[in-house]
Amino acid sequence: MKIRLERDGLADAVAWVARSLPSRPPVPVLGGMLLDAEDGKLTVSGFDYEVSAQVGVDAEVETGGRTLVSGRLLADITKALPQRPVEITVDGSRVSITCGSSRFSLPTMPVEDYPQLPRMPELAGSVQGDAFSAAVAQVAVAAGKDETLPMLTGVRIEINNDQLTLVATDRFRLAMRELTWQPAESVEDTEVLVPARTLAESAKTLGGAGTTVELSLASSDGLLGLSGTTRRSTTRLLDAEFPPYRKLLPDEYSTSAVVDVGTLTDAIKRVSLVAERGTQVRLEFSENALRLTAGGDDEGSAEEELPVEFEGEPLTIAFNPSYLQDGLSALKADRARMLFTTSSRPAVIKPAGEDGEVLPGYLYLLMPVRMPG
């Protein structure tokens, strides 16, 4: 193999594949990055049986061929190369990388030991890149991180004709986002559970403004594929049952309030400084005022009052301040409508417009902290 290509294209491609490589590969080849040169194109791939990533980049291919090198090392090197054309040559069991006056020589790993990347499953539909990455980020915030509860570490993707629904919950809060997409003709309504961390990472790096992301799905193989213009990734689906969540969504409320997201977020940050280990911040809603309090006699206390547009029964409710902040920032709106039933039932937070009207498509359901007594 002998190729020549632009430094930036190479560095971006290698850096993107490197983020999905395992940090401690169970066997050395899984920490490798596969370089495949053919027909004016270099394809860079990584795969660890859970996640695969593949990106194509233009190159002058003098001699085609395949080689496998340490992904971590290749990423470090390409990032540090000067702004000059890069030449990659494989000579026996070594690969040499030349750029300007720098020259690296790396050992290669046996290509024949590298696993075959999964085939991209059948196309299910496509969605706008920026809208998709924003939607995934809004939902992934509520996903669990506890590996002993695998069903909570995923984002559930529901396909219902031209509607995509994304949901995640760590059982303390639940985030749900609905968006429209262009389903492929053959796609059937279905639902899958995708590891939240991988999905959020892929969606963020695949989706830019003006791009389209294609989702491909093979439920029978337990695989989700995501592809952008030059990049594609696959991830193994979680084989676990997502909790039945629809019945958790309250259908009536006794209290409703519209708040300014920035003002409320800043106030929460301030008063929760005295909340012992961030345990709880109390919200007292009453006519035209929202009073925030935190702490107690022992650890010090804080309070702050803000204006609120309020309807219904006055209510005092307590939340874990970081869960509440997560929800407010995930709204991606300047105003929020907060809906309550009682102080021991879950609260619903939705993005709101200038006049307090609910903007459809997103909700954040948050369970309160039980108050003593």
Added chain:
Amino acid sequence: MVSPGPDVRCAREHPEDSITGLAVVGGVSFNGGMTRWVLHLDMDAFYASVEQLTRPTLRDRPVLVGGTGPRGTVAGASYAARKYGAASAMPMSEARRRCRSAVVLPPRFRLYREVSERVFTIVRQLSERFEQVSIDEAFLEPEELFGADPGTVAEFVERLRGRVAGEVGVPASVGAGSGKQLAKITSGMAKPNGSVVVRPEEEKSLLSELPVRRLWGIGPIGEAKLRRIGVQTIGELAALKLGDVTSLLGQAHGTELHELAHGIDERPVTERAEAKQVSAETTFDTDRTDPAELTSEIVGMAEAAHRRLIASERAARTITLKVRDSDFSTISRSETLSSATTERDELVAATRRLAATAVSPGVPVRLVGVSYSGLTTAEQATLFQMPGNGEDEGVPHSPVTTRVAVLTTNSGQRRWRQGDDVSHPSWGHGWVQGCGHGRVSVRFETAATGPGRMRTFDSGDHELVAADPLDSLGTAGDSD
């Protein structure tokens, strides 16, 4: 204002069968209505007394409560056992050697807590100012005694002791003085089953003869420092210049101790901050190396600590696992959850994760302990319950049945051990007094029945079932 009475009189009456050991130190006096009266109530041999209350056959007998294995220690000893030299915190084997006739029983903490609660419910009724020191000790400062004369205090103290003995059925000793220090010292003088009220004017002479070690805050090191300069009694400490004391014991500590030595003790009686953690630990009879066995012991401790967490009515955020090797090196590993929980499965799962990192394969382990901290009354509620994680499915969560399940799995055929609470459809509630050779001897009695009869069964007898230790209270002392 009134001249002191006769010399300090530390007489104490001990009528055989009653609870009226009362002594007033100093004579009849009254100091102008400004006296503050702090009382210290200390239950006598509390664990052993509760055993004797609920198992009447044991009354007046030597009783040792504690771990019964080779490395067990004594948690409580009845006065009859103390006569032979047995004492709390002594290795059980040593206590048994000293007192061969003693009945040895495993502790029943849930029962002790229940009895303790009953006692302190009475105490709270009599005094709004109340400070619980431990399961069997409390300070109180009844407002009605402010400025009272020692006789009135003595009457109050006897009324308190009488109610505890009458309504709960366990003996308590009470000391009274102008501060916590004096009250604590005098309750020690009053033991067992007595009371001592010390008059303000007599405090100094009472204190002065006592060794400095009796002062709060003087441990072995402070004692050694003071002995080096020839100070052995509280009186000698009081005679020192303040500067000398502070240069020896530190500014803040020295000042406080000097004041205490002078009988100046203004520390208030207030409710204590609640414990910062709950924990359970166990020392094995023989070192454990089998990973499966160790994990099951660790999970057992996680469950025991969880029961205490529930009893404390709080949720925990941090889980700490302590593992001590046979060479006494100790490893602690902890994990902090994103929010506090009371859920047993979640706490046990975290403990299992810690066990995976804290236990080195093949290393003999001597002790394991699990503690929960970051305690809070505010628990993050959950939107839904997680389905069981498989391992614990089918095992009911009530403490009694869990215990039985553990016993049967760990000890195979041996279903019963001495001290277990049992019940029988015909004979009622009882306790296992002895077992072996496929037979089990059960004494059927409770606090309500008086001494009961012993009956022997086949240890596989299906009519004999494990019972809740709280049932051994019968209905006696059931104040609510």
